[in-house]
Amino acid sequence: MNGLLEVKNLCVGLKEQPSRLIVKHVDFTLRQGKALALVGESGSGKTMTCKALMRLLNRKKFEVSGSIRYREVGLLTLKEKEMRSLCGSKIAMIIQHPMTAFNPTIKIGVQIIESIRAHRKIGKKEAYEIGIQALEQMHLPRCEQLMNSYSYTLSGGMLQRIMIAVALIHKPEILIADEATTALDVKNQSIVLEELDQLKKKGIALLLVTHDLGVAAKLADDMVVMKSGEIIERGAVFKLFASPREAYTKELLGARIMKGAGL
Numbered sequence: 001m002n003g004l005l006e007v008k009n010l011c012v013g014l015k016e017q018p019s020r021l022i023v024k025h026v027d028f029t030l031r032q033g034k035a036l037a038l039v040g041e042s043g044s045g046k047t048m049t050c051k052a053l054m055r056l057l058n059r060k061k062f063e064v065s066g067s068i069r070y071r072e073v074g075l076l077t078l079k080e081k082e083m084r085s086l087c088g089s090k091i092a093m094i095i096q097h098p099m100t101a102f103n104p105t106i107k108i109g110v111q112i113i114e115s116i117r118a119h120r121k122i123g124k125k126e127a128y129e130i131g132i133q134a135l136e137q138m139h140l141p142r143c144e145q146l147m148n149s150y151s152y153t154l155s156g157g158m159l160q161r162i163m164i165a166v167a168l169i170h171k172p173e174i175l176i177a178d179e180a181t182t183a184l185d186v187k188n189q190s191i192v193l194e195e196l197d198q199l200k201k202k203g204i205a206l207l208l209v210t211h212d213l214g215v216a217a218k219l220a221d222d223m224v225v226m227k228s229g230e231i232i233e234r235g236a237v238f239k240l241f242a243s244p245r246e247a248y249t250k251e252l253l254g255a256r257i258m259k260g261a262g263l
């Protein structure tokens, strides 16, 4: 096995509409210290692919087939308890709206301590110290004050960085970032992109789900382009930017150039 995570022939369908596939025969590999960008227009199947990877799709509603291997472990056939222990430790995910990741009625610190203790048998004091260290590593200011805050008092950028800090506590080998910078302003976007770049340098494999090709250009090594649930083009980012083969990829790139030019 070449990669850390190998996805082969991944399909997601709706049980009540077996003829319609939402994700169609998707293949890709995540490698240590490399970032793969999953790009495509809204509705192209990027989030469904990630949810299938993390086994977050309701099995009563969705049919998931194919193979997803993390090291030698087949994720689609793993017992639920083992899968939950793997997700949040070795494979972590951060999402677009960090405010939905935190309960607004419970202090951030309490939630961080709970999430640490869900994976490690340690006391609250030790978990608190680990939480503080994690926030410091994300270069967040006044970490003790942050632990004592409620999510609704913090900005989206701050919450996104806290979510990344929490995702990194158990030293994941893979980080899935689903539109992790989309809801952020330019300044926070650039801070989060820089943090993600540092993670890559530390050897973490990144899956960047984005419709922003600027994010892909800054961080990703390779890119796969999705349309209507299928991968229609793939390759090294610099090659796809220089000479896209498919009209759809050219359109995505064209839209980016127009956006960049303020048109």
Ligand SMILES: Nc1ncnc2c1ncn2[C@@H]1O[C@H](COP(=O)(O)OP(=O)(O)OP(=O)(O)O)[C@@H](O)[C@H]1O
Pocket (backbone or CB within 6 Å): 014, 022, 040, 041, 042, 043, 044, 045, 046, 047, 048, 049, 211
């Ligand atoms: N709960 C659901 N039930 C049925 N179909 C769904 C459900 N969620 C998503 N879909 C369908 O799956 C397809 C892919 O959606 P998905 O959310 O993966 O797209 P996406 O590329 O992530 O888009 P975006 O960038 O807007 O998040 C869409 O056609 C959508 O209608």
